[in-house]
Amino acid sequence: MSIKNITLEKNFLALAPMAGLTHAAFRELVASFGGCDLFFTEMLNVRAIVHQNPEKDPYLICGKNDRPLVAQLVGREPELFAQAVARLEANFSFCGYDINFGCSRGAIQRYGWGVSLMKEPALCAEIVAAVRSATQKPVSAKIRSGFEHNREKLISFVETLIQAGVQLVTLHPRTAEEGFRRPARWEEISWLKENFPSLKILGNGDVFGPQDAQKMLAQTRCHGVMIGRAAPLRPWIFRDTKSYLAKGEIPPGPSPQEIPTKMWELISQYLPEELREKRFELWLFWFLQNFPFGLHYFSEVKKEKTLAAKLEKLRQILSRERLRPYPARPYLLR
Ligand SMILES: Cc1cc2nc3c(=O)[nH]c(=O)nc-3n(C[C@H](O)[C@H](O)[C@H](O)COP(=O)(O)O)c2cc1C
Known part of the structure; x- marks a missing residue:
C-alpha cells in the first residue's frame, strides 16, 4: 500500500509521537531492533520551528535509521503551519507531516491546540490546507474520539479532514476528558474503516503486546497499528509484533540490563549535553x-549522584530481573 511517496506493507506498525520520549535517540533504539515501519517525531511546535534556527533545535534532530520519519506538528495558526512546513521542507527530509488534533494535556488545550481543535473543524480544514500548500508529501492527522463518543460527530470531523486533503488518520479512541482512563474503544476505529474505504487508518490505544496488535487488526480491520506507551517499556515490541503476526512466535527478549546502556549510548550520540540526563531519566521511568x-x-x-553511579546501580538492579511475558502495561503515567 502506498501514500504518495511512502510505501507501507499490510498491517504496518508505527511508533507513536510521544513528547519527551520519541526523540532521535529513542527512535534509533527502536530501529536497532527492527519491525517499526513508520516513525513519528514527538510533537513539534510550529511557532518554534518558524522562529528558531532549525539547525540548532534539539527537537528536530533525526537519527540515521529512524525512517520513514513523519514530523508531527502542533499549533493553531494556519499560516504558522505553512511557514513551518516550508522551513522543514528546505532543511530536512521528513517523508510526511502529521497534524496533532489529539493531544489532551491541560497546557496544550489551554493554548487551543491538540484535541481542542476538534471543536473547530473549519479551522482544522484550514490548517490541513495550509500544510498541503507547503508540501507535496502526504499529510496525516492524529485525533481522539473528540469530546464525546458520538459516531456522527466523529465521521463528520474525519470527512472534513479528508476533504481538506488528509490521506491517513490515526485514531486514539478516547475522549479528551478520558485521558488514559477506561479502555480505548476500538470499535470507533471500525467506524472509520466502514465509512471511508479509501482512507488509510492507523489504530491506536492500549496495544501492550503483539497479541493486542493482532486483535486490533482483526477487530477493526485498520491498515496499521500505532504503539505508544508500550514502546519505552519494550523498544523491541515492533520486532516481536512483526514476528508474531507472521509466524505466531515471539523471539526471546534481550537481557534487561543491556537496554539502559544502549539507550545511554544513543542519547550521548544524538542529544545535546544539557538534555541527556533528563531524557534518559524520563525514558527510564517508563522502562522500569x-x-x-x-x-x-x-x-x-x-x-x-553521578551518571556513572546511576548506570552501575541500574546494572546491579537489572542483573537480578527478568522480563515477564507480554502485555507490557505501564502502571503509572507522567
Ligand atoms: C508521555 C506521552 C507523550 C505523548 N505525546 C504525544 C505527542 O507529542 N503527540 C501526540 O499526538 N500524542 C502524544 N501522546 C499520545 C500517544 O501518541 C498515544 O496516542 C497514546 O499514548 C495512546 O497510545 P498507547 O495506548 O499505545 O500508549 C503522548 C502519550 C504519552 C504517554
Whole structure:
C-alpha cells in the first residue's frame, strides 16, 4: 500500500509521537531492533520551528535509521503551519507531516491546540490546507474520539479532514476528558474503516503486546497499528509484533540490563549535553515499569549522584530481573 511517496506493507506498525520520549535517540533504539515501519517525531511546535534556527533545535534532530520519519506538528495558526512546513521542507527530509488534533494535556488545550481543535473543524480544514500548500508529501492527522463518543460527530470531523486533503488518520479512541482512563474503544476505529474505504487508518490505544496488535487488526480491520506507551517499556515490541503476526512466535527478549546502556549510548550520540540526563531519566521511568518494583528502583537510581553511579546501580538492579511475558502495561503515567 502506498501514500504518495511512502510505501507501507499490510498491517504496518508505527511508533507513536510521544513528547519527551520519541526523540532521535529513542527512535534509533527502536530501529536497532527492527519491525517499526513508520516513525513519528514527538510533537513539534510550529511557532518554534518558524522562529528558531532549525539547525540548532534539539527537537528536530533525526537519527540515521529512524525512517520513514513523519514530523508531527502542533499549533493553531494556519499560516504558522505553512511557514513551518516550508522551513522543514528546505532543511530536512521528513517523508510526511502529521497534524496533532489529539493531544489532551491541560497546557496544550489551554493554548487551543491538540484535541481542542476538534471543536473547530473549519479551522482544522484550514490548517490541513495550509500544510498541503507547503508540501507535496502526504499529510496525516492524529485525533481522539473528540469530546464525546458520538459516531456522527466523529465521521463528520474525519470527512472534513479528508476533504481538506488528509490521506491517513490515526485514531486514539478516547475522549479528551478520558485521558488514559477506561479502555480505548476500538470499535470507533471500525467506524472509520466502514465509512471511508479509501482512507488509510492507523489504530491506536492500549496495544501492550503483539497479541493486542493482532486483535486490533482483526477487530477493526485498520491498515496499521500505532504503539505508544508500550514502546519505552519494550523498544523491541515492533520486532516481536512483526514476528508474531507472521509466524505466531515471539523471539526471546534481550537481557534487561543491556537496554539502559544502549539507550545511554544513543542519547550521548544524538542529544545535546544539557538534555541527556533528563531524557534518559524520563525514558527510564517508563522502562522500569516492566518490573513490579520499578518505581522503587527508579528512586534508588535517582539517589546516585553521578551518571556513572546511576548506570552501575541500574546494572546491579537489572542483573537480578527478568522480563515477564507480554502485555507490557505501564502502571503509572507522567
Ligand atoms: C508521555 C506521552 C507523550 C505523548 N505525546 C504525544 C505527542 O507529542 N503527540 C501526540 O499526538 N500524542 C502524544 N501522546 C499520545 C500517544 O501518541 C498515544 O496516542 C497514546 O499514548 C495512546 O497510545 P498507547 O495506548 O499505545 O500508549 C503522548 C502519550 C504519552 C504517554
